[in-house]
Amino acid sequence: MRGADLINTKLPADIVACIFLRLAGSKSDCDAFSLVCSRWLAIDRSFRATIRIGGSGRADEVVSLLVRRFSGLRNVCIDERLPVSSVHQILPYPSRPRSKRRRLNSSSGDHHLIKSSVAGESEYEQFCLTDVGLSSLANGCKALQNLCLIWCPNLTSSGLNSIAENCKFLKSLDLQGCYIGDQGLIAIGQNCKLQDLNLKFCEGLTDTGLVGLARHCGRSLKSLGIAACAWITDVTLEAVAFHCSSLETLSLDSELVMNKGLISVAQGCRALKGLKLQCINITDEALEAVGSFCSSLELLALYSFQRFTDRELLDLALLYCPRIRNSALHEISKGCLHLQALDLVDCSNIDDEALCSIAKGCRNLKKLHIRRCYQVGDHGVISVGENCLSLTDLSLRFCDRVGDEALIAIGQGCPLQNLNVSGCHQITNAGITAIARGCPGLICLDISVLQNLKDIALAELGEGCPILKEIVLSHCRQITDAGLAHLVKGCTRLETCHMVYCPSVTSSGIATVISSCPSLKKLLVEKGKVSERSKRRASSILSYLCVDL
Missing domain, CATH: 3.30.750 (Transcription Regulator spoIIAA)
Structure with a gap:
């Protein structure tokens, strides 16, 4: 019916309040809501949680008025930097009395300007927020949780004591540019479980205040900012x-x-x-x-x-950083000349260009681990092999663009001890042969999930890497018992061997590994491939992958 107030007559107050709370994030929406009728204005005053006003222009009176109007305030920001017009809408400025100095003759005009300026500054200070206004806020907003006081120079420990005594739920306090003393800060620590504290440009503080606060509420503190505090x-x-x-x-x-x-x-x-x-x-x-x-x-x-x-940055890990791009590694290559270890995991935007920069700028690199960086290929790794002649630890897990040419360059240039190329499908016998012939000091090798690897590669490893201690051969489908026999003939120091899901390996090959490697401590295989004789002989070193589940 036209003219009927159906919303107010049909909707209970709690439903209207819920509607208001959904608008609470937008000041303009809240203001519009409160102008609909007196009932909605009352709801606004009861539920509005946040205000932000200027800290000058009769600020004490403004704060007093606001806390009387809005009883549920939890977030208050008083910022002296805000324009004076932001508070003029609530309280008008009084007319200024005409200064008697202006009746003086014009011969002392400059003197008039100086005196007028001094008077203006004094008048300005008089209108800034003081402890009186802060006390009004403390008494009227006992549920206050977040308080921001920015560049309010007239506040002292007295005002902060009022906040501490009345606002027990205070969690966040920003005192940027306030000349607050030690006692006020200690009082906050004694009464509030503060989580966030900003003390930038608080020139009145000394170690006494912060030590006292830390002693009382340090366990709850999560964030702390200190800047230009001359006595800290x-x-x-x-x-x-x-x-x-x-x-x-x-x-x-x-x-x-x-x-x-x-x-x-x-x-x-x-x-x-x-x-x-x-x-x-x-x-x-x-x-x-x-x-x-x-x-x-x-x-x-x-x-x-x-x-x-730059001596302190020796080890850098960028883990799961898909937004990191080549430009970041360019800067690292220019500024971190002593970098020795670099880990890149799931950095999907890093490619060969970035790796070339690292190789040329960080020539002392000893460890390079790259995992699932799918744009890295032969070109970047070849640059590493040509420039990083101290590299001993290289991992290129699931970098499926890396192939034999990359490993040939590594084998010619780097004294590798550890190599992991698991899941690099383009690597074949040629790449592993280059490593076997060029890196006699190889100790650990993971060549799992290389579908094109054959027995000839194991024969080369057996001949060229006599101190190999760990090898992972799992999911190498073309490896046979013959390849294992060639491997263990030369690598008698082998301590760990993983070879599950190698369909051409039988119980005979497993027995050969056990009998040829007296230092073997762990052999991971499928249980069904182990003969009863091998179980009796090496039960303490056998580990089984359960394939029956």
């Missing part, structure tokens, strides 16, 4: 290391922090996932500690380091 030293970081074992993110900008403080954090906060540093006195020693102890680190940002060298 290694003492604070040692306290953080001792009390904040669950810390996940640390942002630190300081000229006073030394290696000792950062090493303490690395040793004590091993759950760190993000670390941003701008500390001119930190050296390689501290970064080495981060690399040694912070195994969960996902983000490391280093700014303006004057005492770092």
